[in-house]
Amino acid sequence: MEWLELILRLRRWTDNGTRDPHKALLVLYAIGQLQRVGYKTIRFRDAESVLEGMLKEFGPPRPAGAGYPFHHLASDGLWEVATASGGPCPSAERAALLAEDVHGRLHPAFARDLLAEPALLAQIVRLLLDLNFEGGLHADVCAAAGLMPELAHTAAVADFGKGDLPRTDRDPILRQKILLAYDCRCAFCGFEGWIGTTVIGLEAARLRWWAFEGLDDPTNCLCLCTLHHKLLDKGVLGLSPLGKIMVSRQFVGTTETSRRLVTDLSGRAFHPPQPGFAGPEARNIAWHGRQVFRGPSLA
Ligand SMILES: [Zn+2]
Numbered sequence: 293m294e295w296l297e298l299i300l301r302l303r304r305w306t307d308n309g310t311r312d313p314h315k316a317l318l319v320l321y322a323i324g325q326l327q328r329v330g331y332k333t334i335r336f337r338d339a340e341s342v343l344e345g346m347l348k349e350f351g352p353p354r355p356a357g358a359g360y361p362f363h364h365l366a367s368d369g370l371w372e373v374a375t376a377s378g379g380p381c382p383s384a385e386r387a388a389l390l391a392e393d394v395h396g397r398l399h400p401a402f403a404r405d406l407l408a409e410p411a412l413l414a415q416i417v418r419l420l421l422d423l424n425f426e427g428g429l430h431a432d433v434c435a436a437a438g439l440m441p442e443l444a445h446t447a448a449v450a451d452f453g454k455g456d457l458p459r460t461d462r463d464p465i466l467r468q469k470i471l472l473a474y475d476c477r478c479a480f481c482g483f484e485g486w487i488g489t490t491v492i493g494l495e496a497a498r499l500r501w502w503a504f505e506g507l508d509d510p511t512n513c514l515c516l517c518t519l520h521h522k523l524l525d526k527g528v529l530g531l532s533p534l535g536k537i538m539v540s541r542q543f544v545g546t547t548e549t550s551r552r553l554v555t556d557l558s559g560r561a562f563h564p565p566q567p568g569f570a571g572p573e574a575r576n577i578a579w580h581g582r583q584v585f586r587g588p589s590l591a
Contacts, residue, residue: 295402296449298369299416300456303423309504311352311583313424317437318343318361319370320420322398323406323413324438331403334396336362336389346436350425353527353586359384362396370399414446422448422458426501426525463508470496473569474515479562480529480537481553483517497521499531499576504583510570514562519553529557530585531577537562538581538589559591 302315321343325334336359343358363384365371373381376393388394397403406413417439421430430444448460463469476491477484485493497516500506516524523529523543530538539558545551565571581587 295370295405295412295416296419296452299419300423302368302370302420303456309500309579309583311424311501311504313351314347314356314361315365315368316420316424317346317350317433318358318365319398320417320433320437320439321346322371322396323417324434326398326403326406327413327440328438331397331400331407336394336396340386342436346433349436349526350429350433352583357384357386359386359389362389362394366396370402372397372399414443415449417443418446419449419458423503425503426498428495428497428521428525458503462502466508466513467496470510470513470515473510473565474563475566477515477563478517478520479514479564480516480520480557482563493518495521497524499524499572499580501584504579506576506579510565511573512576514572515565523554524580525584527584527586528554530581530587530589531562531572532589533574533577533581535561535564535577536591538585538587538591540586541588541590542586555590558589 299319302319321339322334325332339362340358343362347355347358363373363381366373366381373394373396375381376395379392381394381396382388382392398406406416417434421433421444425433431441434441434444449457451457471491471494476494478494483493485491494515494517496508496513497520498506498508498512499514500512502508506512514524520529528540528543530540532538537557537560539555543554545554
């Protein structure tokens, strides 16, 4: 339980709904390395580009550099860091980390326990995912970290008396409720699809993420097709305070289909729920705009 508690403490940084998954992503990357190549020292210069890519893809709209978690994670009891000559890491500055050939590794006792207890490793990964990312991103994060994909589907960590665990009171019929409110159509593109009497390719998408007190109800959710749900979670799409669809200027799509499915949405009003059903609230739209959407928008 000791390691799970230390993982939970990483989350203290993210009160007030501010996303700060930097340290979590480094731990996930290091566990991925542990799984694939065993317990070895990780040089900053070797890991930097992968870590930067993970921070850009899964971090907040303006992530800190890879040096930030590489240096600061050492204060959390999970990670050790040193210069090539064995001295203390001077700072989180990229230039200093490169000049001193700084390297890090999971705390030896942590690595030993992870290797000895596959169930613990799976629980640590699941807890890091649940504390930081929407469920639809878990498999993507595992793939980026080089982790076995089945780890994205481990059972959630059960209560071990320490509180602060991610909530598990999800609404099992949320998807049905949201699909009903939106008449089984994507609120962005209008897609609908069926096989027999089963709706396919449509999902309930949260604006404010579950890990950050986002609610499973119509004030926080949209009915979106699978593509637009993923693009919402990745910060490519968002909503303006006036309910217009925003497309990140960072999005690049070169085909006619990309233009039609994504770029052309910019500035359009989203399709609201049917009369009598609540729509997304401004505070949840604003949270997504601050913490997930990769602004500025095209329009
Ligand atoms: Zn759609």
